[in-house]
Amino acid sequence: MIKELLHDLLHLVYPHLCVGCQEEPVDNDELFCVRCESKLPLTDFHQFGDNEALRRISNHQLFKSGTSMFRFYPGGIVQKMIHEIKYKAQTNIALRLGKRYGILLSNAMAFKEIDCVIPVPLHPIKQRQRGFNQSKFFAEGLATSMQKHLYLNMVRRVMHTDTQTGKNRYERLKSIMYAFEKGSAAAHLQNKHVLLVDDVLTTGATLESCATALSSIRGIKLSFATIALAQ
């Protein structure tokens, strides 16, 4: 009772603000105000075997299915949201988005047979700098509402691809292609359908590279989900 009162009082003094406009106060269990919610650039990719997210990957044969929750427009709500997650450590937003999207994926034909969820890892140096992997929180939300295992050590990022200045496009592409290695426990993924999870899908090179590192595991099937697809 007292705890609830305190919570309500705190909420009056420091209301939760909408993640989209950062102006409207919203309930504790909501991310968006009514206006932002109605303008969210949600996709329906998860309902279609062939979609824009999957076609973004140059070797899309690597994946059974692929989807992005939102479209990402420069200056739009989703960009603001990703900024909050990555640079203001609002990992809870990623977690809650994952939980919300996981409900949709559980009911989508293409994602019904997923066995486990794996976030695309950051390089250890990047992970140390930022302190967290934003994709892990989205993956955790998905795994929770899809009721699947979340695995964190099945694939490793072995190349620090941020020090790319001075490299041309071909060199950058080549270095991302070899950026991942299977983890020592990756044999657990035999005959499993794995959902790889990343934050923003741009060229698709990162997902493709991560999937390539896992694709030699016997009987593995791979699909992917990202928070957003860059437009």
Ligand SMILES: [Zn+2]
């Ligand atoms: Zn709003």
